[in-house]
Amino acid sequence: MLDGIVSEDVESIVSRIGNMGKALETCKVLVTGGAGFLGSYICDVVNKLGADVVCVDDLSSGKIENIDHLLGSGKFTLIKADVSSFEPNEKFDYVLHVASPAAPEEYQSKPVDTMRANSVGTLNMLEVARRSDARMLYTSTSEVYGDAKALPTPETYWGNVNPIGPRSCYDEGKRFSEALIMAYIRQYGLDVRIVRIFNSFGPRMRYDGAYGRVVSKFINQALSRRPITVYGTGRQTRSFCYISDTITGITLALLNEKARGEVINIGNPHEITILRLARLIKRITDSDSKIMFMELPPDDPKRRVPDIRKAKKLLGWKPFVKLEDGLKRTVEWYKLRGSV
Ligand SMILES: NC(=O)c1ccc[n+]([C@@H]2O[C@H](COP(=O)([O-])OP(=O)(O)OC[C@H]3O[C@@H](n4cnc5c(N)ncnc54)[C@H](O)[C@@H]3O)[C@@H](O)[C@H]2O)c1
Numbered sequence: 001m002l003d004g005i006v007s008e009d010v011e012s013i014v015s016r017i018g019n020m021g022k023a024l025e026t027c028k029v030l031v032t033g034g035a036g037f038l039g040s041y042i043c044d045v046v047n048k049l050g051a052d053v054v055c056v057d058d059l060s061s062g063k064i065e066n067i068d069h070l071l072g073s074g075k076f077t078l079i080k081a082d083v084s085s086f087e088p089n090e091k092f093d094y095v096l097h098v099a100s101p102a103a104p105e106e107y108q109s110k111p112v113d114t115m116r117a118n119s120v121g122t123l124n125m126l127e128v129a130r131r132s133d134a135r136m137l138y139t140s141t142s143e144v145y146g147d148a149k150a151l152p153t154p155e156t157y158w159g160n161v162n163p164i165g166p167r168s169c170y171d172e173g174k175r176f177s178e179a180l181i182m183a184y185i186r187q188y189g190l191d192v193r194i195v196r197i198f199n200s201f202g203p204r205m206r207y208d209g210a211y212g213r214v215v216s217k218f219i220n221q222a223l224s225r226r227p228i229t230v231y232g233t234g235r236q237t238r239s240f241c242y243i244s245d246t247i248t249g250i251t252l253a254l255l256n257e258k259a260r261g262e263v264i265n266i267g268n269p270h271e272i273t274i275l276r277l278a279r280l281i282k283r284i285t286d287s288d289s290k291i292m293f294m295e296l297p298p299d300d301p302k303r304r305v306p307d308i309r310k311a312k313k314l315l316g317w318k319p320f321v322k323l324e325d326g327l328k329r330t331v332e333w334y335k336l337r338g339s340v
Contacts, residue, residue: 001069002044005333006203009244010044016248017049020255025050030092030134032083032125033099035062037205038139038197041247042096043067047075054092057099058082060113061106061211066204083121091132094254097125098139100174104167104297105210111169118173119180126184126192135191137254140178142198142267142304143171152307155196155263165299178263185261193259195250198267198306202243202326203333215240218278219331222287232296234275237303241268242326245319252315259314267306268319284327 002010014021029046033039034055039062047053047070054077055067070076079086083099100117101107107114122138129136145153146161161171184190199213207216221228249266253259272280278291311317321329 003333003336005329005336006041006044009202010041010048012244013041013045013248013251014048017045017251017255020252021049023255024094027051027093028054028090029094029096030054030056030088030128031096031098032056032121033062035059035064035067035078036098036102038200038243038246038250039098040066040204041243042098042250043070043076045247045251047073051075051094053077054079054088056081056083056086061101061103061206063206084116084124086124088128092128092134093132095125095129095132095134095136096139096254097122097136100139101170103206103211103213104170105212107170108166109210114169115173118177122177122180126181126190129192130184130188130190135254137193137195137250138177138181139250140174140194140196140263141170142196142265142306143167144175144178144196146171147299147301148304151303152269152305153265154307155265155310162299166297167299191260193253193261194263195253195266196263197246197250198241198265198304199238200241200243200246202330205330207334214238214274214277215281215327215330218281219285219327219334222281222285222289223331223334225287225289227290227292228278228282229292229294230274230278231294231300234278234293235273236300237271237273237305238277239268239271239305240277240323240326241266241319242321242329245321249311249315249317249319252317256315262314264311264314265306265308266311266317267308268323269306269308270323271303271305272323280324281327284324284331
């Protein structure tokens with residue numbers, strides 16, 4: 001069964017999608033990476049809108065518990081496979097290629113797998129979409145902008161990426177995927193949409209080991225009263241978008257006719273320093289954790305903030321969950337699960 005917080009999120013996404021969601025009724029949708037953080041929310045929403053979902057996931061960072069309530073519903077199939085070699089014997093109406101290592105420590109610990117999922121994996125999914133005559137959506141990232149010099153960063157900015165640094169497996173993998181998708185659009189007229197996601201957070205985000213991201217790690221550290229580990233001085237900024245806003249943006253980009261062939265930033269333009277984030281999480285969790293400063297990893301972007309004018313204009317989308325409210329929901333979810 002869906003837990004209360006995620007269920008409320010899914011309901012709010014479905015209601016914001018409105019009538020547009022009818023396009024998914026009776027459709028067959030392939031979601032790669034559907035057992036992960038974003039992917040499992042996508043599976044929930046698409047399933048709720050009436051589609052039959054096939055989720056392909058190698059469970060490298062995804063979790064069965066994110067999707068087990070969907071198993072046995074008769075409208076959801078899990079196939080444990082690598083997206084680079086998966087060969088379906090059926091056709092789909094929509095293909096969402098979401099699978100990729102996504103946490104910095106995780107992708108840096110397996111750079112070849114990361115590049116494969118975002119090159120061979122993307123090529124494979126483009127071919128599946130082409131054979132099916134399906135519409136495809138690809139989850140790219142703000143990391144394609146690298147250490148951006150244009151702030152807030154619009155989709156027209158070309159990026160400032162170190163092509164051989166430790167983050168390049170992810171940044172350049174995503175950039176290659178984007179170029180490959182544009183080639184398929186130009187050569188075959190395929191209907192593809194690219195969303196560049198800026199740090200999303202919320203329930204189901206892993207906090208453990210190499211899979212943790214800054215928000216889930218800080219919450220976990222604060223709740224377990226261990227030091228909150230801030231890289232560098234903590235003056236670098238990020239912009240955090242609550243999961244229900246992110247998934248609403250992704251679903252609208254999938255369904256809106258005007259998004260065909262477009263690249264769209266999906267993120268929350270509210271910018272915050274990492275140090276302020278740590279203090280905010282300390283306050284929300286009422287924690288006495290100390291803040292501990294660690295060495296800044298190489299190529300860490302100094303500021304990250306999206307320009308979302310295109311998403312507003314094209315999709316009529318903007319985020320509406322305030323950072324503090326999203327954090328409170330996320331903390332509540334972790335507490336209810338007793339996972340820290
Ligand atoms: N969460 C964010 O803030 C964010 C920001 C920018 C981009 N993205 C992108 O969104 C997508 C989902 O990210 P997430 O945060 O949900 O991460 P996640 O790790 O929770 O989910 C990724 C899923 O893909 C699966 N996977 C990884 N490699 C695979 C492979 N080769 N074959 C099959 N399955 C594989 C994992 O098991 C997992 O279920 C990724 O493509 C990521 O790059 C996420």
